[in-house]
Amino acid sequence: MRPPSCLPCPARVATILGRLRGGRDRGEQALADNSLDKSLEDSWANIIESIGEDLSRPGLLDTPKRAASAFQFLTRGYQQSVDEVVNEALFPSDSSEMVLVQDVELYSLCEHHLLPFIGKCHVAYIPTGKVLGLSKVARIVDVFARRLQIQEALTTQIAQTIMDVTNAQGVGVIIEAQHMCMMMRGVEKQNSLMKTSAMLGTFRSDQKTRDEFLSLLQM
Numbered sequence: 766m767r768p769p770s771c772l773p774c775p776a777r778v779a780t781i782l783g784r785l786r787g788g789r790d791r792g793e794q795a796l797a798d799n800s801l802d803k804s805l806e807d808s809w810a811n812i813i814e815s816i817g818e819d820l821s822r823p824g825l826l827d828t829p830k831r832a833a834s835a836f837q838f839l840t841r842g843y844q845q846s847v848d849e850v851v852n853e854a855l856f857p858s859d860s861s862e863m864v865l866v867q868d869v870e871l872y873s874l875c876e877h878h879l880l881p882f883i884g885k886c887h888v889a890y891i892p893t894g895k896v897l898g899l900s901k902v903a904r905i906v907d908v909f910a911r912r913l914q915i916q917e918a919l920t921t922q923i924a925q926t927i928m929d930v931t932n933a934q935g936v937g938v939i940i941e942a943q944h945m946c947m948m949m950r951g952v953e954k955q956n957s958l959m960k961t962s963a964m965l966g967t968f969r970s971d972q973k974t975r976d977e978f979l980s981l982l983q984m
Contacts, residue, residue, distance in 0.1 A: 808833075811832055819871065842907065847908060852901075854900065863974070865887070869963055870886075871885060871886045873912070877915070887940075889938075895932070937968035943958055943959070
């Protein structure tokens with residue numbers, strides 16, 4: 766038997782067990798990812814063949830694999846959580862003035878046709894003792910944009926998440942986007958622009974707060 770002084774302390778044991786569990790989790794996740802990769806690749810191969818293309822021609826040999834990889838990237842929001850991307854980046858602040866992050870680039874996929882919609886997201890909030898790390902606003906936008914979406918729901922999800930994370934007095938979110946499902950097909954209106962808004966807390970209850978938000982966007 767090892768002398769008591771040589772026995773690993775509880776913290777050390779917990780660390781070792783945590784690493785072992787983490788290793789297993791990563792291994793299981795890798796297997797799941799590989800399975801998803803293969804499933805998506807096979808699905809894209811079926812789609813390409815179904816439209817009458819020849820998968821054996823040089824230009825398409827690796828297309829199912831590339832398309833599967835691209836689709837996973839475009840929907841990676843399903844593999845992310847808000848806690849993960851925020852990573853406790855909330856900082857004490859005495860400010861009670863509006864914080865605005867404007868023109869956050871946004872890329873998402875319409876859940877009806879799986880075609881892109883592309884635009885800008887404007888996020889404003891009034892803090893109550895804490896402010897969110899600047900890049901985290903953009904990351905929260907991406908978590909929800911990188912999923913199958915409709916613009917109305919995406920706008921609300923971003924606003925509610927910022928509200929929940931910061932416990933702000935209020936949050937305002939506006940998204941402006943062009944939808945390929947309306948530009949490339951259907952009515953084919955290339956100049957159409959969709960705008961949606963979500964106003965929570967003081968942004969909904971106080972006209973002056975809303976006006977300040979809209980005024981800042983026009984500067």
